Amino acid sequence: xxxxxxxxxxxxxxxxxxxxxxxxxxxxxxxxxxxxxxxxxxxxxxxxxxxxxxxxxxxxxxxxxxxxxxxxxxxxxxxxxxxxxxxxxxxxxxxxxxxxxxxxxxxxxxxxxxxxxxxxxxxxxxxxxxxxxxxxxxxxxxxxxxxxxxxxxxxxxxxxxxxxxxxxxxxxxxxxxxxxxxxxxxxxxxxxxxxxxxxxxxxxxxxxxxxxxxxxxxxxxxxxxxxxxxxxxxxxxxxxxxxxxxxxxxxxxxxxxxxxxxxxxxxxxxxxxxxxxxxxxxxxxxxxxxxxxxxxxxxxxxxxxxxxxxxxxxxxxxxxxxxxxxx
Amino acid sequence: xxxxxxxxxxxxxxxxxxxxxxxxxxxxxxxxxxxxxxxxxxxxxxxxxxxxxxxxxxxxxxxxxxxxxxxxxxxxxxxxxxxxxxxxxxxxxxxxxxxxxxxxxxxxxxxxxxxxxxxxxxxxxxxxxxxxxxxxxxxxxxxxxxxxxxxxxxxxxxxxxxxxxxxxxxxxxxxxxxxxxxxxxxxxxxxxxxxxxxxxxxxxxxxxxxxxxxxxxxxxxxxxxxxxxxxxxxxxxxxxxxxxxxxxxxxxxxxxxxxxxxxxxxxxxxxxxxxxxxxxxxxxxxxxxxxxxx
Numbered sequence: 208x209x210x211x212x213x214x215x216x217x218x219x220x221x222x223x224x225x226x227x228x229x230x231x232x233x234x235x236x237x238x239x240x241x242x243x244x245x246x247x248x249x250x251x252x253x254x255x256x257x258x259x260x261x262x263x264x265x266x267x268x269x270x271x272x273x274x275x276x277x278x279x280x281x282x283x284x285x286x287x288x289x290x291x292x293x294x295x296x297x298x299x300x301x302x303x304x305x306x307x308x309x310x311x312x313x314x315x316x317x318x319x320x321x322x323x324x325x326x327x328x329x330x331x332x333x334x335x336x337x338x339x340x341x342x343x344x345x346x347x348x349x350x351x352x353x354x355x356x357x358x359x360x361x362x363x364x365x366x367x368x369x370x371x372x373x374x375x376x377x378x379x380x381x382x383x384x385x386x387x388x389x390x391x392x393x394x395x396x397x398x399x400x401x402x403x404x405x406x407x408x409x410x411x412x413x414x415x416x417x418x419x420x421x422x423x424x425x426x427x428x429x430x431x432x433x434x435x436x437x438x439x440x441x442x443x444x445x446x447x448x449x450x451x452x453x454x455x456x457x458x459x460x461x462x463x464x465x466x467x468x469x470x471x472x473x474x475x476x477x478x479x480x481x482x483x484x485x486x487x488x489x490x491x492x493x494x495x496x497x498x499x500x501x502x503x504x505x506x507x508x509x510x511x512x513x514x515x516x517x518x519x520x521x522x523x524x525x526x527x528x529x530x531x532x533x534x
Numbered sequence: 535x536x537x538x539x540x541x542x543x544x545x546x547x548x549x550x551x552x553x554x555x556x557x558x559x560x561x562x563x564x565x566x567x568x569x570x571x572x573x574x575x576x577x578x579x580x581x582x583x584x585x586x587x588x589x590x591x592x593x594x595x596x597x598x599x600x601x602x603x604x605x606x607x608x609x610x611x612x613x614x615x616x617x618x619x620x621x622x623x624x625x626x627x628x629x630x631x632x633x634x635x636x637x638x639x640x641x642x643x644x645x646x647x648x649x650x651x652x653x654x655x656x657x658x659x660x661x662x663x664x665x666x667x668x669x670x671x672x673x674x675x676x677x678x679x680x681x682x683x684x685x686x687x688x689x690x691x692x693x694x695x696x697x698x699x700x701x702x703x704x705x706x707x708x709x710x711x712x713x714x715x716x717x718x719x720x721x722x723x724x725x726x727x728x729x730x731x732x733x734x735x736x737x738x739x740x741x742x743x744x745x746x747x748x749x750x751x752x753x754x755x756x757x758x759x760x761x762x763x764x765x766x767x768x769x770x771x772x773x774x775x776x777x778x779x780x781x782x783x784x785x786x787x788x789x790x791x792x793x794x795x796x797x798x799x800x801x802x803x804x805x806x807x808x809x810x811x812x813x814x815x816x817x818x819x820x821x822x823x824x825x826x827x828x
Contacts, residue, residue: 245720252722253637259629260638263696264650266689270661273668331564339558340565348565355572357814359750361779362803365786366575369582369796384790399568425543427554450656457658459753460779464786484660484753491667491757509664513657520656 274513277506284500290507294472298490298501305504307511309472313480314515317391317462318455320476324395325451329402330444336403337410338432349404356400364464367393372465379477385467387480394461398451405450409443410436442530446523453519457512459484483512579807583800591801596765596781600794605802607767611680611775612749612809614768618684619691619748624741626688627695628730631737634696635703636725655693662690663757671758678759680771686754691744698740702733735824742817746810752779762788778806 282290285305293306332352336345372389376382382389413436421431437444467479468489481489490505594604630647638644666686676682706729714724730737760776762784768775782802789796 245723249720249722253633256629256633256637259626260633260647262626263630263654263692264647266665266692267650267654269669270657270665273665274661277668328564328567331561332568335558335561335565339561348569351569351572355568357746357810358572358575359752359779359806359810361750361752361782361786362575362579362807365782365799365803366578368786369789369800370574370578396568396571403568427550429554429557430550432557453656457656457660459658459660460783463753464783484658487660487664488753488756491663491759497672505664509661513661516656516658517653520653524652 270513274506274510277503278510281500281503281507284503285507296470296472298470298504303500305500305507306472307483307508309470310481310483310486310508311511312472312474313387313462313466314456314482314484314512316474316476316480317387317394317466317482318452320388320391321394321398321455321458322448322452324392325398325402325455326448328395329399329447329451330406332399332403333406333410333444334432334437337407338428338436352400352403355397356404358397360397360458360460361464363393363397364390364461367461367465382477383467383479385465385469385479386477387462387466388476390461390465391476393465394455394458397458397461398454401454402447402451405447406440406444409440409447412443413439442527445530446527449519449523449526453516453523456519457484457516459488463488483508483515487512576807579800579803581800582797583802583804586797586801587804592805595767596763596776598763600792600798603798605778605781605805607764608776608778608781608802609805610767612777614680614771614773614775615684615687615777616745616749618680618771619688620741620745622685622688623691623695623744624737627692627740627744628699628737630692630696631699631703632725632730635700636721636729651693651696658753659690659751660753660757662686663754665689666754666758676772677774678761679773680768680775683755683758683760683775683777684771686758687748687751690751690754691748694744694747695737695740698743699733699737702736702740703729705736706732735820739817739821742813742820746813746817749777750779750806750810752783755780756783778802778809782806 290305290307292308293304294308295304295306296309297304336348340348367390368385371393372382372384372386375386375389375392376384379388417435417439418431421435422428426434462482463485466481466485468481468485469479470481470486471478473480486508487505490501496502590602591604592609593606594602595607596605597603630651634644634647638647663686666682666689670676670682670685671678674682710728710732711724714728719727755777760780761774764774764776766773782799785795785799785802789799
């Protein structure tokens with residue numbers, strides 16, 4: 208209603224304008240003047256708005272530029288090859304060594320654990336919600352999953368550190384107080400709602416005619432789901448997995464809290480490992496002096512992280528566009 | 535000629551139905567798994583933290599002594615931070631959305647901006663922290679104050695506001711615009727007086743959701759450099775500050791040293807979850823109460 212009032216208000220003001228003066232020439236002149244003011248705003252506003260819209264582009268450029276310039280400074284101190292093939296990371300002390308492999312393995316292992324949890328559970332949740340659940344059950348369950356998705360990551364970090372790790376330690380005696388297994392699992396739980404809701408969207412958009420066709424041929428619901436719906440929705444499902452991976456790579460607080468800061472090059476999930484994100488938090492928290500190699504290493508690691516997640520996001524967009532089946 | 539061997543079909547039918555029923559149970563259990571974790575998580579936080587929440591905990595300043603420590607500074611810091619984020623992200627987000635929906639020709643520039651925004655939404659929050667540290671805290675020499683943190687957070691949640699505003703503007707029916715043009719209004723007058731008021735509920739919902747995302751974020755602010763024990767309460771946007779999630783972070787990692795810190799962290803989580811729940815409820819309320827269907 209308010210929007211209609213706006214229109215009426217506009218109309219009224221024009222009428223009053225006409226009543227005020229009888230001189231036609233003056234009215235025309237006034238109109239012309241106000242129109243030139245209007246014309247001016249009309250031309251200016253799109254430019255201002257374009258400037259505002261460009262800020263998001265400048266943000267991206269800002270991120271890329273800061274990362275690139277400081278990363279170049281880093282590679283003047285540490286050779287490119289040494290950084291990417293070095294299995295030792297000792298950023299402090301006199302003989303500092305900067306090899307990124309411990310952080311890369313930490314990131315890859317925590318992401319793999321997370322996806323081992325998130326992919327099966329998320330996909331099964333999506334199948335249940337989209338294919339098996341009644342409308343009522345679905346309406347009751349979806350908001351609860353959204354709550355799970357809305358809980359801040361710091362809360363998951365607390366949960367991993369104070370509940371999941373002690374719980375796992377009662378099963379796995381060798382587990383260290385800070386380890387990569389517990390944050391990996393909790394990260395997976397955090398990603399379940401994302402995988403589930405994106406996959407469910409993809410499966411819901413498969414037309415019912417295809418399900419009915421398969422059911423009419425005598426297929427059970429499981430066969431319909433597995434042989435018709437999932438293959439038809441596969442692009443959306445895989446895109447949801449890739450976005451989940453990207454989210455896991457960029458996740459910071461859970462691993463920072465629950466996995467400690469050991470920089471050993473290891474594949475043992477019961478031990479403490481550091482991810483790229485956790486390294487960034489540790490180094491900035493220690494207030495590294497600007498201009499030192501330690502400070503520049505921050506940007507080199509952040510650049511690696513940025514490239515990883517960017518590739519994943521672009522891949523997800525490519526998959527969902529390239530392999531989408533239109534019905 | 536027999537196409538279907540009915541005997542074979544009958545023999546296999548039992549196993550196929552059994553598989554279907556078992557799968558249904560497994561899928562249901564998988565769905566329950568997430569919910570069980572949610573319940574355990576909330577139960578744990580309440581069990582650890584609820585006993586520690588009282589008026590002193592809310593109104594006291596920080597302290598190393600768990601009995602005297604309070605979160606007043608973090609509450610005020612969170613409010614100051616929201617005061618910076620809300621206007622900045624609203625102006626930037628709504629402006630971008632108006633440009634994309636009303637002005638931009640459907641061409642390369644607008645699709646470039648859209649791609650850019652969706653990629654920005656996928657950049658890890660810790661990388662935004664680095665941007666904030668380098669540009670706002672160091673290059674502009676603001677230091678780790680409310681303004682630097684707020685600007686960083688505003689950029690981080692910008693995609694949320696842009697997408698919500700775009701959807702709200704797109705939902706305003708064309709006939710309202712045409713009625714306005716028919717009365718002689720210009721394009722900007724139409725947008726200002728007709729489109730924006732009609733889209734306001736959707737935009738506000740987006741802004742509230744963006745704010746609730748921002749005050750749950752920890753990593754960018756830790757990267758910008760919020761001290762672990764900040765006793766003064768911030769008085770303005772140029773003061774150093776701390777917020778609830780950052781306080782939770784420091785108390786959690788220090789709980790290995792002082793066990794009671796875990797309770798303080800849990801109590802702060804309870805407060806944070808209450809605030810987030812309230813904000814999301816308001817967002818849903820605004821959407822349901824004021825959103826009109828045309």
